[in-house]
Amino acid sequence: SQKIEQNSEALNIQEGKTATLTCNYTNYSPAYLQWYRQDPGRGPVFLLLIRENEKEKRKERLKVTFDTTLKQSLFHITASQPADSATYLCAYEGGSTLGRLYFGRGTQLTVWP
Amino acid sequence: KAGVTQTPRYLIKTRGQQVTLSCSPISGHRSVSWYQQTPGQGLQFLFEYFSETQRNKGNFPGRFSGRQFSNSRSEMNVSTLELGDSALYLCASSLEVGYTEAFFGQGTRLTVV
Numbered sequence: 001s002q003k004i005e006q007n008s009e010a011l012n013i014q015e016g017k018t019a020t021l022t023c024n025y026t027n028y029s030p031a032y033l034q035w036y037r038q039d040p041g042r043g044p045v046f047l048l049l050i051r052e053n054e055k056e057k058r059k060e061r062l063k064v065t066f067d068t069t070l071k072q073s074l075f076h077i078t079a080s081q082p083a084d085s086a087t088y089l090c091a092y093e094g095g096s097t098l099g100r101l102y103f104g105r106g107t108q109l110t111v112w113p
Numbered sequence: 114k115a116g117v118t119q120t121p122r123y124l125i126k127t128r129g130q131q132v133t134l135s136c137s138p139i140s141g142h143r144s145v146s147w148y149q150q151t152p153g154q155g156l157q158f159l160f161e162y163f164s165e166t167q168r169n170k171g172n173f174p175g176r177f178s179g180r181q182f183s184n185s186r187s188e189m190n191v192s193t194l195e196l197g198d199s200a201l202y203l204c205a206s207s208l209e210v211g212y213t214e215a216f217f218g219q220g221t222r223l224t225v226v
Contacts, residue, residue, distance in 0.1 A: 032212060032213075034214060036217075041201075041220075041222075042219055043117075043217030043220050044215075044217045045217070046215065049213075050215055051212075089156065098211030098212070099146065099210040099211055100158050100171070101146070101148075102203075103148075103155055103156035104155070106155065108159040
């Protein structure tokens with residue numbers, strides 16, 4: 001079955017710096033990756049989606065890359081702010097299980113002033 | 114437009130009881146998925162419905178069931194509740210199946226005592 005890993009449970013950075021979060025998956029198939037933000041006690045909120053044939057996607061201060069050779073996606077938040085503090089989830093969908101998202105355990109980001 | 118609505122927000126049930134959770138997707142969305150989120154396991158896929166048909170099912174016992182109505186609203190039922198069923202249950206809706214972002218509700222926090 002598909003496995004997706006976010007190799008950092010927690011990341012603490014100073015305001016203004018760039019946060020970089022990593023997501024790795026184990027199986028390859030035509031797919032895309034999604035990134036979500038989750039605040040305590042709330043449902044995840046969609047941030048970005050990147051397809052396998054896209055190397056990079058940007059949205060305001062957010063940037064996602066997708067390396068199918070490394071089976072890895074990197075999620076960057078530039079000029080980070082305390083309001084960016086949250087848990088960030090990576091999700092994978094593809095192959096024969098369209099409609100089903102496989103989530104990583106998430107990385108809890110804390111941005112301190 | 115209104116987001117995904119889940120009711121109730123909080124529930125406390127006793128072991129052995131059953132529970133029904135409700136989800137109203139975003140208007141026009143035909144795909145509804147359910148996830149269980151616990152600190153130990155993260156987000157785990159339960160099942161996914163599209164046009165009243167269950168298309169995918171996760172690795173949960175038969176005590177977990179669901180259905181979708183013609184108006185795309187969905188319910189999930191858990192029978193013979195166990196302490197380990199205590200979790201945040203999240204519903205997500207999508208416009209179509211696959212390759213599109215999911216919109217999550219606030220979740221239903223179920224506590225089994």
